[in-house]
Amino acid sequence: MSYLQISRVGKTFARGASSTEVLRNIDLEIEQGEFVSIIGHSGCGKSTLLNLIAGLTEVTTGGIILENAEVNAPGPDRAVVFQNHSLLPWLTVYENVNLAVAKVFGRTKTPAQRHSWIMDNLNLVQMAHARDKRPTEISGGMKQRVGIARALAMEPKILLLDEPFGALDALTRAHLQDQMMDIHQRLGNTMIMITHDVDEAVLLSDRIVMMTNGPAATIGEVLAVPLNRPRRRLELATDRTYLRCREAVLKFLYERHRFVEAA
Numbered sequence: 001m002s003y004l005q006i007s008r009v010g011k012t013f014a015r016g017a018s019s020t021e022v023l024r025n026i027d028l029e030i031e032q033g034e035f036v037s038i039i040g041h042s043g044c045g046k047s048t049l050l051n052l053i054a055g056l057t058e059v060t061t062g063g064i065i066l067e068n069a070e071v072n073a074p075g076p077d078r079a080v081v082f083q084n085h086s087l088l089p090w091l092t093v094y095e096n097v098n099l100a101v102a103k104v105f106g107r108t109k110t111p112a113q114r115h116s117w118i119m120d121n122l123n124l125v126q127m128a129h130a131r132d133k134r135p136t137e138i139s140g141g142m143k144q145r146v147g148i149a150r151a152l153a154m155e156p157k158i159l160l161l162d163e164p165f166g167a168l169d170a171l172t173r174a175h176l177q178d179q180m181m182d183i184h185q186r187l188g189n190t191m192i193m194i195t196h197d198v199d200e201a202v203l204l205s206d207r208i209v210m211m212t213n214g215p216a217a218t219i220g221e222v223l224a225v226p227l228n229r230p231r232r233r234l235e236l237a238t239d240r241t242y243l244r245c246r247e248a249v250l251k252f253l254y255e256r257h258r259f260v261e262a263a
């Protein structure tokens with residue numbers, strides 16, 4: 001059995017007499033250490049799928065199993081990083097990470113161990129220098145890095161990334177993508193990332209899950225990205241495998257499953 005097993009998952013939101021079937025028959029298996037991206041047009045249900053894995057939303061049909069345990073509620077084994085950081089503004093960078101560390105390791109690590117674990121994770125995203133700053137005093141990219149440190153500090157089985165770099169400028173985004181690849185290489189985490197960015201998906205992923213348009217969206221195709229790691233964006237710009245993968249995703253999104261604006 002795979003590390004994460006999503007079987008025949010469907011999700012219908014119901015309100016009063018009306019209901020919307022957002023996802024239908026989602027089947028996906030993810031192995032430990034894989035980096036998987038989910039791409040699809042706006043509104044197709046990517047965040048809904050991520051929320052189901054996070055346990056923030058309940059499946060309507062089918063089931064999700066993570067390491068032999070059914071997912072039906074949120075838990076520290078699945079940390080989520082959202083597009084807009086969710087740091088608490090009245091706490092410092094250090095205190096924000098500490099909040100998660102205290103919750104997960106309050107009983108199993110001593111205060112000294114917790115302190116060094118917080119600093120390890122801030123160092124990992126190169127934010128230790130800003131440990132005493134509050135979120136309003138640091139840039140958007142820095143806030144995202146602290147959010148990633150906080151998520152990693154929970155030592156989750158799976159890191160769920162919902163367009164983590166979507167609100168950042170292109171250069172900051174590229175920098176964080178490189179850091180994310182470095183972290184993935186060093187820690188070997190299992191990561192699932194939603195993105196709208198084809199280059200980001202190809203650069204970071206082992207596999208790209210392409211979703212059809214909703215309603216009742218499902219997985220249209222899964223593309224393996226057979227590029228060696230570590231990956232360097234400048235070298236890949238002219239790499240034939242990279243360009244082939246990029247073209248396959250573009251064709252899926254803009255030829256076979258074009259976005260049609262709802263009336």
Ligand SMILES: Nc1ncnc2c1ncn2[C@@H]1O[C@H](COP(=O)(O)OP(=O)(O)OP(=O)(O)O)[C@@H](O)[C@H]1O
Nearest residue numbers: 013020022040041042043044045046047048049214
């Ligand atoms: N709690 C909810 N109640 C009712 N409908 C919902 C709920 N959450 C999401 N939806 C609907 O489900 C559909 C998919 O939304 P979702 O946010 O998952 O899409 P998405 O692919 O992540 O979109 P985007 O790329 O624009 O972020 C939308 O039509 C949305 O209105």
